[in-house]
Amino acid sequence: xxxxxxxxxxxxxxxxxxxxxxxxxxxxxxxxxxxxxxxxxxxxxxxxxxxxxxxxxxxxxxxxxxxxxxxxxxxxxxxxxxxxxxxxxxxxxxxxxxxxxxxxxxxxxxxxxxxxxxxxxxxxxxxxxxxxxxxxxxxxxxxxxxxxxxxxxxxxxxxxxxxxxxxxxxxxxxxxxxxxxxxxxxxxxxxxxxxxxx
Amino acid sequence: xxxxxxxxxxxxxxxxxxxxxxxxxxxxxxxxxxxxxxxxxxxxxxxxxxxxxxxxxxxxxxxxxxxxxxxxxxxxxxxxxxxxxxxxxxxxxxxxxxxxxxxxxxxxxxxxxxxxxxxxxxxxxxxxxxxxxxxxxxxxxxxxxxxxxxxxxxxxxxxxxxxxxxxxxxxxxxxxxxxxxxxxxxxxxxxxxxxxxx
Numbered sequence: 001x002x003x004x005x006x007x008x009x010x011x012x013x014x015x016x017x018x019x020x021x022x023x024x025x026x027x028x029x030x031x032x033x034x035x036x037x038x039x040x041x042x043x044x045x046x047x048x049x050x051x052x053x054x055x056x057x058x059x060x061x062x063x064x065x066x067x068x069x070x071x072x073x074x075x076x077x078x079x080x081x082x083x084x085x086x087x088x089x090x091x092x093x094x095x096x097x098x099x100x101x102x103x104x105x106x107x108x109x110x111x112x113x114x115x116x117x118x119x120x121x122x123x124x125x126x127x128x129x130x131x132x133x134x135x136x137x138x139x140x141x142x143x144x145x146x147x148x149x150x151x152x153x154x155x156x157x158x159x160x161x162x163x164x165x166x167x168x169x170x171x172x173x174x175x176x177x178x179x180x181x182x183x184x185x186x187x188x189x190x191x192x193x194x195x196x197x198x
Numbered sequence: 199x200x201x202x203x204x205x206x207x208x209x210x211x212x213x214x215x216x217x218x219x220x221x222x223x224x225x226x227x228x229x230x231x232x233x234x235x236x237x238x239x240x241x242x243x244x245x246x247x248x249x250x251x252x253x254x255x256x257x258x259x260x261x262x263x264x265x266x267x268x269x270x271x272x273x274x275x276x277x278x279x280x281x282x283x284x285x286x287x288x289x290x291x292x293x294x295x296x297x298x299x300x301x302x303x304x305x306x307x308x309x310x311x312x313x314x315x316x317x318x319x320x321x322x323x324x325x326x327x328x329x330x331x332x333x334x335x336x337x338x339x340x341x342x343x344x345x346x347x348x349x350x351x352x353x354x355x356x357x358x359x360x361x362x363x364x365x366x367x368x369x370x371x372x373x374x375x376x377x378x379x380x381x382x383x384x385x386x387x388x389x390x391x392x393x394x395x396x
Contacts, residue, residue, distance in 0.1 A: 032315065113315045115371060116307065117230065122372045130373050158364070158387055161374075165363035166356075172370070173313060174320045175328050176359075189356055193391015 019045040020052060021066035028063060029106030033114035038062070060121055063111060064128045078136045084144035085191050088137075088163065092183035099171050099178055112172055134160050141194075150194045162190045217243040218250060219264035226261060227304025231312035236260070258319055261309060262326045276334045282342035283389050286335075286361065290381035297369050297376055310370055332358050339392075348392045360388045 023044035028036045036059050042049035056062045079087045098104045115125035137160035144150045150159075166186055170176040221242035226234045234257050240247035254260045277285045296302045313323035335358035342348045348357075364384055368374040 109314065112371065113311055116314065117311045119372065126371065126373055130371055134373065155383060155387060158383055161364040161367070162360050162384075162388065165367040166359040168371075169359070169363035169366055173310065173324065173328055173366075174317065175324055175332065185353060185356055186360075189353060189391060190360065191391075193387060193389075 016045070016047050016051060017055070020047060020055075020062065021069055024059070024062045024066045025107040028110040029103070033059075033063075033110045036063075036110075060114075060124065063107075064124060067108070067111065067129055078140040080140065080143060082147070084140065084147075084149050085187055087140065088187045088191075089184055092163070092167065092187065093180050095167070096178045096180060096183055105171070109172070134164060137163055150191070154194045159190060159194055163187065214243070214245050214249060215253070218245060218253075218260065219267055222257070222260045222264045223305040226308040227301070231257075231261075231308045234261075234308075258312075258322065261305075262322060265306070265309065265327055276338040278338065278341060280345070282338065282347050283385055285338065286385045286389075287382050290361070290365065290385065291378050293365070294376045294378060294381055303369070307370070332362060335361055348389070352392045357388060357392055361385065 020041060024036070024041045027040055027044055031040070038049050038052050038059055041059070041062060042052050045052075052062065056065065078091055081087055099108075111125060111129075115122040134157070138157050141150060141154065141156035141159045145152065145154050145156060150156075163186060167178065167183065170178055170182070176182065218239060222234070222239045225238055225242055229238070236247050236250050236257055239257070239260060240250050243250075250260065254263065276289055279285055297306075309323060309327075313320040332355070336355050339348060339352065339354035339357045343350065343352050343354060348354075361384060365376065365381065368376055368380070374380065
């Protein structure tokens with residue numbers, strides 16, 4: 001009996017969890033972080049709001065879990081073909097496609113805006129999403145440094161920021177287009193400075 | 199009579215203008231862009247709201263003029279001592295001090311947050327503040343390229359973004375400290391890649 005009930009209940013929970021994440025991401029993109037409510041998420045997901053409160057203490061917690069549930073599928077897995085320039089271009093081109101997709105970027109923008117204005121929320125946002133995002137690039141540059149593709153003294157964390165920040169800034173502040181040509185030039189110009197000399 | 203009245207009236211206008219700018223910058227830092235109102239600015243500045251409406255069509259227009267009134271005092275004047283690294287470090291260290299000053303950064307953050315969430319506002323924000331800010335760095339790198347301090351093929355606009363975006367991202371998203379050591383390392387690592395080889 002326990003054997004039968006547990007998987008059903010677990011499948012049901014997983015379905016609810018996914019519905020709640022989808023509802024939270026869709027809603028925050030539509031109404032913004034300030035107007036997002038647990039009630040709104042529950043209604044869109046077709047669950048009772050007690051279901052949400054049982055699992056998460058706040059709308060911020062729901063959203064951050066929703067983002068990382070997706071993010072975990074690629075986290076820690078920047079490609080390593082032995083050609084760091086090619087690998088970075090491939091990943092950043094895929095990221096260009098994502099951030100030019102209104103459905104993908106709207107919830108992310110809503111969370112970034114909320115994080116920029118709310119210092120408390122930003123601590124969690126940075127720790128859960130931004131810092132791990134910088135880390136995978138830092139790690140890839142470290143592997144390249146160890147393989148001799150980059151100079152021995154390269155500050156790989158700073159290198160990761162030089163790659164990611166111009167991208168993020170263009171997207172968030174709308175100071176420029178996100179194109180393949182832009183990320184290719186960015187990767188080339190950043191890596192050019194980090195290559196071994198002589 | 200006209201000679202006497204005109205300067206008085208012009209001085210009075212200039213005093214009102216300055217009071218309105220100061221009130222707008224202080225208020226937006228306190229309440230955020232969404233809750234900023236023309237009435238609130240007028241009340242804080244000690245002027246009638248008709249005075250504000252006579253000169254500006256919207257709160258966004260007041261704010262952008264308030265920012266550029268200050269910004270115009272240093273715009274277009276990045277130092278040129280012939281040593282591009284020293285000049286960039288000097289300016290970015292001064293910018294570190296500004297952005298670590300709560301009074302300075304609060305209104306700027308409020309405007310950046312509003313620009314990030316409001317595409318219409320961001321067009322003006324970018325054209326009036328962000329793009330001119332990138333331009334002065336681009337111009338300084340161009341001078342360095344012409345002087346042979348940077349390689350002939352250097353993409354100076356991209357170089358400016360590699361300098362400014364990591365700074366802006368750390369500040370806006372709170373992904374890292376803004377310190378002299380950070381901007382010194384950033385300038386060195388960016389310029390290292392742009393120097394002539396051989």
